[in-house]
Amino acid sequence: MRGWGGARRSGVMAAAAEESGWRRVGFVGAGRMAEAIAQGLIQAGKVEAEHVLASAPSDRNLCRFRAMGCQTTHSNLEVLHSCSLVFFATKPHILPAVLVEVAPAVTAEHILVSVAAGVSLSTLEKLLPPMARVLRVSPNLPCIVQEGAMVMARGCCAGSYEAQLLRSLLEACGQCEEVPEAQVDVHTGLSGSGVAFVCAFSEALAEGAIKMGMPSGLAHRIAAQTLLGTAKVLLQKGQHPAQLRTDVCTPGGTTIYGLHVLEQGGLRATAMSAVEAATCRARELSRNPSPVVAQVPSVLQALQGEGALAHREHSSVARS
């Protein structure tokens, strides 16, 4: 079956393959992160554009999905009905309400992936039916150029099969590792927010060069290229950055003069504190989800009473 990369075939997959919705990947929410992931999956050939369905309240973002060749809709429920793998990529504060809305359509065959920062697995599971297979991913923007840094954590009903499936898909967008959920917020602070920290650093280096007489376009390009090349050396050689830093310091040369200034300016402490602050904010957001979540138990009871959740009693399909 095209589109699932290295995923193992199981009884579920073969049976599910016959269902019309199986090959489709859905996105609830169509902002930059949804677009980045969709683009990565399509460009790496993991899924065909016409098998991607995205939903959003307005056309503002959906036009970009259509431009990629994807299907679009204004109905979140349609995404759940048509797709077995669904990414939830709304802004964190509206995700709970969206989950309440789509919960009636969730079955045990679905694989549901949240990419919303600061929304914990327990929050997600509280809002969804008990057998829902839920995973949480912390992506970052460079997924849009297939160089993302992502981590994922699985919910209680998601096993190694789902994790492996998701990982093999997301490798289309960059690096993806599985971690215990406690580390997802740290990743948000380091790598999600880290994109902005790196931008700030790149801009500052360029401005130093501009002060010394380099034209600004060239300075920005060279700063970014220096970032890219250095990062590539670190990743490919697996060297500790302190070792590489030492390797490029000629005694009495230009580099050690500059490094001294960085130390005097407390670069290390500042950068550490930035990651710490972003991580703490992510944890804060996890602990204090939107007020909708507090109301969920009573909402679910009301829906159940009206029989809207009857199909949750479906027997779960055996998994390998």
Place this chain on the structure above:
Amino acid sequence: MAAAAEESGWRRVGFVGAGRMAEAIAQGLIQAGKVEAEHVLASAPSDRNLCRFRAMGCQTTHSNLEVLHSCSLVFFATKPHILPAVLVEVAPAVTAEHILVSVAAGVSLSTLEKEGAMVMARGCCAGSYEAQLLRSLLEACGQCEEVPEAQVDVHTGLSGSGVAFVCAFSEALAEGAIKMGMPSGLAHRIAAQTLLGTAKVLLQKGQHPAQLRTDVCTPGGTTIYGLHVLEQGGLRATAMSAVEAATCRARELSRNPSPVVAQVPSVLQALQGEGALAHREHSSVARS
């Protein structure tokens, strides 16, 4: 070019000095097919570095003069402070057909990974032909732009030394994550991947970094909290000052070269008197 191609030395590229920088450039040129390994000749005083050149399939020697005699394009990749003495040594062998390239400063170590950032400036006798030839060769190693010589020192400060600045930043970001509970190997990998990915977005989309920074800030979200800390810590001023300090040091080093250079005029006169520089009078080969 066609006439020169028939000369035995034409296709050979020489390196005087065989350290990391020479190795990086040679590797880039060979891997991109710009030159064959057996047409590369490198010289160094000892075998310490030359064994790596031989491992790539290159020729090696202990004689700098042999490099000048055999190769038309010669990279000088010695440490900056010994370059003047080396140039004095090989000057008798230099002809108008040679293209001589000094890489003593201004070439980023990340050339090793073919993602280098380089600038070059030409001397008074090097025209657009030489610049274009050099640029097309060095694009095997990364980005290469031509600039007025006054900017070469700024480039050293930004991109040569910048490698170390980026390492320091990557390490610091990783340590912040380690403090918050992430295992250190994962933290270092993710920090480096974040650097790489962000840089790629900046280069491919051509966006101003301030615009991208704004794009990723959700109101009240994690990113703006972290950015505030960076501002409070004066990241911008510190990084600007680092580039400034490295650039100023590069300029200082340019103004105060090793004592050997001051003696060069008298050395050259002595050599000229002995007729060793007669072939400098060769007529220059017509260029397209």
